[in-house]
Amino acid sequence: MGLREKHKLERRERILATAQELIRRTGSVGLSMRALAREAEVSLATPYNLFGSKGAVLAELGLAVLKKLEREMDAIRSRDPIEDVLHIAELGANTYASDPRFYRVLMGVLTQSARGLHDDAITGGSMRLWQRPVEGAVAAGLLREDVDSEFFARDLVITFLGVLDLWVRGVLDGDAMRVHILYAFTLALLGVSTEASRPKLLRHYQRYQRQLPREIRVVENGTPAHSANAAAARNGRRSRKGAPLGLH
Numbered sequence: 746m747g748l749r750e751k752h753k754l755e756r757r758e759r760i761l762a763t764a765q766e767l768i769r770r771t772g773s774v775g776l777s778m779r780a781l782a783r784e785a786e787v788s789l790a791t792p793y794n795l796f797g798s799k800g801a802v803l804a805e806l807g808l809a810v811l812k813k814l815e816r817e818m819d820a821i822r823s824r825d826p827i828e829d830v831l832h833i834a835e836l837g838a839n840t841y842a843s844d845p846r847f848y849r850v851l852m853g854v855l856t857q858s859a860r861g862l863h864d865d866a867i868t869g870g871s872m873r874l875w876q877r878p879v880e881g882a883v884a885a886g887l888l889r890e891d892v893d894s895e896f897f898a899r900d901l902v903i904t905f906l907g908v909l910d911l912w913v914r915g916v917l918d919g920d921a922m923r924v925h926i927l928y929a930f931t932l933a934l935l936g937v938s939t940e941a942s943r944p945k946l947l948r949h950y951q952r953y954q955r956q957l958p959r960e961i962r963v964v965e966n967g968t969p970a971h972s973a974n975a976a977a978a979r980n981g982r983r984s985r986k987g988a989p990l991g992l993h
Contacts, residue, residue, distance in 0.1 A: 757795050760785045763808070764802050769847040774803060774854045775943075807855045810840050814874055826886070827882035827942055831930060831949065833874060834905065838926050841909065842919025853913045871905070872898045887942035889932070889941070906928045921958050928953040 763785040766801040767776045782789045814833050821828050841848045846894045876898035905926055912922040915990055931949045938946050 754908075755794070756785075756787055756791055760792055760802065761793065761805060765806060768806075768850050769844070772850060773844065774799075774850060797908060803851060803854060806851055811871060813876065814946040818874060818877065825887075826878035826885060827934060827946070829868045830882070830901070831939060832928060833878075834901075834926050834930050835923060837905065838909075838919075838923040841912065842922060845919065849913050849915075852909065855911070856910060863866055871902045874878065874898075875901045882942070885941075886939055889937045889939060892937045896931070901930060902935060904933065905949065916961060921961070924953055928957060949951055 760781060764776065765782055767781065767784060768774055768862055771884050776799070778792050781799075781802070782792050785792075794801065796805065797881065814837055817836055818829070818833055821829055821832070823832075834863070841852070854931045872895065876894045879888065879892065879894040879901075883890060883892050883894060898903065908917070908922055908925045911917045911925075917925065928950070931953055932948055935950060
C-alpha cells in the first residue's frame with residue numbers, strides 16, 4: 746500500500762471511529778458532517794470525499810460487524826461446519842450486545858432508512874457468511890443433500906435480523922437476544938439435519954431452550970421486564986410497567 750492510500754485509510758478509520766463515539770456519546774445519529782469533520786480533525790471536504798454522505802458513513806458502521814464476522818469465519822479451522830454456523834451467530838449477537846448504546850441507535854436507524862439493511866452489501870454479505878458453512882455441512886453429510894444453501898442462509902439472516910430488531914427496540918436484553926438467535930438457528934438446522942448431526946443438535950436445542958426467558962415484557966423505559974422484574978415474574982406478580990408480549 747502506497748503512502749497516499751495509507752493516509753486515506755487512516756482518515757477513513759478516524760472518521761468512522763469518531764462517528765461511533767459521537768453516536769455513543771449523544772445517543773443519536775443527528776451528527777452533522779461538519780461536526781464529524783471537526784471532531785475527527787479533518788477538513789469538511791474529507792468526509793464527503795471519502796464517503797459521500799452521512800448515510801454512507803452510517804452504512805459503513807453497520808458493515809463493520811459483518812466484516813468482523815467475515816474475518817472470524819476466515820480464521821476458523823473447524824471440522825464441524827454446523828458448529829461454525831452457531832459460532833458466528835453467537836459472535837454476532839455478542840458483538841451487538843457489547844455496545845448497546847451505540848448499536849441500538851445505529852441499527853434502529855439503518856432498519857428504517859431507505860437504504861438500511863436491505864443493501865446487498867449487508868444482507869447479501871450476511872447470506873454469504875452463513876452459506877459457506879451450510880454448504881460444508883451438506884457436503885459432510887450433516888445436513889440433507891436437498892438443502893438449498895442460498896435459501897437456507899437467507900432464512901438465517903431473516904431470523905437474525907428479526908431477533909436483533911427486538912433487541913434494538915428494547916424488548917430483549919443482550920443475553921435473551923443471543924439465546925433466541927441460537928435457539929432459532931438450532932431449530933432450523935434440526936429441520937434439515939441428518940442422523941450424523943441430529944444428536945448434537947438436539948443437545949444444543951435442549952440447552953438453549955432451558956436458557957430462554959419464560960416471559961418477555963415491554964416496559965416504558967425500554968428495559969425488558971424479564972430481567973428487571975424477574976423475581977416478581979417467578980412469584981406470579983404482574984409488572985406495573987408493562988403488559989405481556991406473549992412470547993414464551
